[in-house]
Amino acid sequence: MMQIRLLETALLLGLYVLLAGGYGLTYALARLNHRTSLRRAAVVLYGLHCLVAIGVVVWAPLGLGWKALLIASSLAMLVIPPVTWRYLEHTHRTGSASA
Amino acid sequence: MYRSQKLAVKYLAAAITLFGVMVIAGLMSAYYYINPDFLFGILHFNIAKILHIDTLVIWLLMGFMGAIYWFLPEEMGREPVGIWLAEILFYVFCAAVAIVAVVFIVVQYGSSNEIALWFINQGRKYVEAPRWAALGVVAVMGVFGYNVIGTVVATRRLTGIMAVLMIDLIPLVALYLDAFPAVTNMSEDLFWWWWLVHLWVEATWEVLIGCIMAFTLMQLLGTSRRIVETWLYIEVALVLGTGILGLGHHYFWIGTPNYWLGIGGFFSALEPLPLLGMVVHAVYDAGTHHMKTANRPALYWMMAEAFGNFLGGGVWGFMITLPQINLYAHGTQWTVSHGHFAFWGAYACGVISVAYLIVQKVRGMEQVGGALWRWSFAALNLGLIGMVGALLVAGMTQSFVERATGGSTLQAFIAGQQDPWFVSGMMLRFLFGLVFAAGYGFLVYDLLTLGRRRGVVTAATVSP
Numbered sequence: 090m091m092q093i094r095l096l097e098t099a100l101l102l103g104l105y106v107l108l109a110g111g112y113g114l115t116y117a118l119a120r121l122n123h124r125t126s127l128r129r130a131a132v133v134l135y136g137l138h139c140l141v142a143i144g145v146v147v148w149a150p151l152g153l154g155w156k157a158l159l160i161a162s163s164l165a166m167l168v169i170p171p172v173t174w175r176y177l178e179h180t181h182r183t184g185s186a187s188a
Numbered sequence: 189m190y191r192s193q194k195l196a197v198k199y200l201a202a203a204i205t206l207f208g209v210m211v212i213a214g215l216m217s218a219y220y221y222i223n224p225d226f227l228f229g230i231l232h233f234n235i236a237k238i239l240h241i242d243t244l245v246i247w248l249l250m251g252f253m254g255a256i257y258w259f260l261p262e263e264m265g266r267e268p269v270g271i272w273l274a275e276i277l278f279y280v281f282c283a284a285v286a287i288v289a290v291v292f293i294v295v296q297y298g299s300s301n302e303i304a305l306w307f308i309n310q311g312r313k314y315v316e317a318p319r320w321a322a323l324g325v326v327a328v329m330g331v332f333g334y335n336v337i338g339t340v341v342a343t344r345r346l347t348g349i350m351a352v353l354m355i356d357l358i359p360l361v362a363l364y365l366d367a368f369p370a371v372t373n374m375s376e377d378l379f380w381w382w383w384l385v386h387l388w389v390e391a392t393w394e395v396l397i398g399c400i401m402a403f404t405l406m407q408l409l410g411t412s413r414r415i416v417e418t419w420l421y422i423e424v425a426l427v428l429g430t431g432i433l434g435l436g437h438h439y440f441w442i443g444t445p446n447y448w449l450g451i452g453g454f455f456s457a458l459e460p461l462p463l464l465g466m467v468v469h470a471v472y473d474a475g476t477h478h479m480k481t482a483n484r485p486a487l488y489w490m491m492a493e494a495f496g497n498f499l500g501g502g503v504w505g506f507m508i509t510l511p512q513i514n515l516y517a518h519g520t521q522w523t524v525s526h527g528h529f530a531f532w533g534a535y536a537c538g539v540i541s542v543a544y545l546i547v548q549k550v551r552g553m554e555q556v557g558g559a560l561w562r563w564s565f566a567a568l569n570l571g572l573i574g575m576v577g578a579l580l581v582a583g584m585t586q587s588f589v590e591r592a593t594g595g596s597t598l599q600a601f602i603a604g605q606q607d608p609w610f611v612s613g614m615m616l617r618f619l620f621g622l623v624f625a626a627g628y629g630f631l632v633y634d635l636l637t638l639g640r641r642r643g644v645v646t647a648a649t650v651s652p
Contacts, residue, residue, distance in 0.1 A: 092592035
């Protein structure tokens with residue numbers, strides 16, 4: 090039944106963002122503590138995020154446009170943590186130097 | 189201490205008091221679901237709910253104003269312009285809130301005429317306050333704007349944070365004027381009403397709390413101005429970029445054209461992206477300082493803000509933001525769950541963080557610590573997470589039973605309300621509400637007695 094599948098999709102979408110958050114958190118912690126285990130955890134969490142994204146794309150009764158948006162979001166979520174981290178380091182380096 | 193900072197303490201005291209009223213009204217609203225006969229014929233559910241959501245808006249607004257009145261003279265190096273007017277209006281504001289609350293409780297509602305609109309209830313969710321009180325809010329916000337902008341003009345010095353704050357104050361005041369029209373066309377009325385509700389909450393308030401957190405970061409962690417201003421610009425741009433047209437997710441089912449389905453869904457789906465950046469930012473800030481600060485409660489509440497915003501706004505919001513899904517989830521306890529989590533994460537945690545910072549300064553404490561703030565932090569967050577979890581279960585039950593399989597008929601509504609999962613969810617929400625209320629009690633006691641209790645200073649000194 091389409092309605093039920095849409096509501097199950099809602100739960101998958103929640104998991105989709107939650108796993109992206111878990112990836113961002115563990116990525117940042119890994120960079121902070123220089124721990125390989127955390128870096129691996131970040132990779133695993135992003136992998137799970139991708140699996141959920143693939144699940145939604147393949148299985149969910151959403152239109153093509155929404156599925157494309159989810160794929161684009163997944164790519165953005167992959168790069169946001171490293172780009173943010175790099176820029177944070179940059180601003181702190183230059184900010185502290187000029188302060 | 190500046191007069192403005194004394195006023196800030198009063199605003200924060202009023203905010204925390206109204207936070208308590210919100211908790212009590214929330215507990216009452218939750219209890220009505222368990223025992224619908226509660227206070228039958230005396231105080232109806234709708235009044236308790238009005239008190240709950242209106243005090244939510246007012247306590248956060250007072251908290252924001254208190255924070256700005258605290259930081260403003262330090263930022264500008266002088267007493268704000270027209271502070272005497274703000275001092276008077278603080279008492280007018282408090283008196284108006286008290287009178288409106290008494291009218292809501294005693295008179296409750298009137299006829300559908302101008303007298304009821306002006307003196308009893310405007311009947312529009314979140315802005316139920318009668319017109320005379322709404323005019324009072326405009327006056328208070330107008331003076332607040334005058335204090336901020338006038339001070340910048342008088343000092344002839346403009347910092348990055350103040351520039352963002354000044355620009356933000358214009359829509360903050362202007363959008364509130366949307367509280368007044370009494371349009372009889374429901375679609376048209378809701379169209380404009382959402383400008384007030386959504387654009388306050390997901391645009392102007394986001395910018396305001398961004399400015400407040402920028403000030404807090406500088407004081408709490410000693411972060412340089414250049415860094416906080418750079419990130420303020422980036423985060424404000426991202427939040428506004430996704431948040432303004434995210435307004436469309438409220439236009440799905442109110443009679444607006446179909447294109448809002450695409451616009452609202454698209455921009456709302458982008459909203460988790462800046463929140464993910466904020467999570468990374470929070471870990472960086474806390475981690476580079478090794479969680480060391482003279483004010484641990486303030487730091488922990490600030491961290492809770494970043495994570496709560498991501499979970500409440502990002503995860504909970506994303507579940508129900510696409511129009512196909514929202515068709516079944518809107519107006520259920522699922523939405524209520526998202527609303528509770530998002531308001532808590534985005535705003536309430538930030539105001540509590542500032543409250544701890546101000547208490548530290550006012551009482552001249554070198555370190556803030558002790559055990560009580562941990563109890564408060566744990567109980568408030570556990571209570572909140574328990575509540576939103578229980579509401580999520582209840583809301584999903586409604587969406588599945590009432591909407592998806594029942595077809596939104598009256599019979600399906602009743603079936604949804606009687607479903608054991610819904611009933612258990614509402615029971616659990618009340619129980620976790622009690623945990624949250626206990627956390628509020630710890631918070632108030634801690635804020636009132638910090639620096640005055642024996643043991644707190646010692647504990648803080650030993651364990652910074």
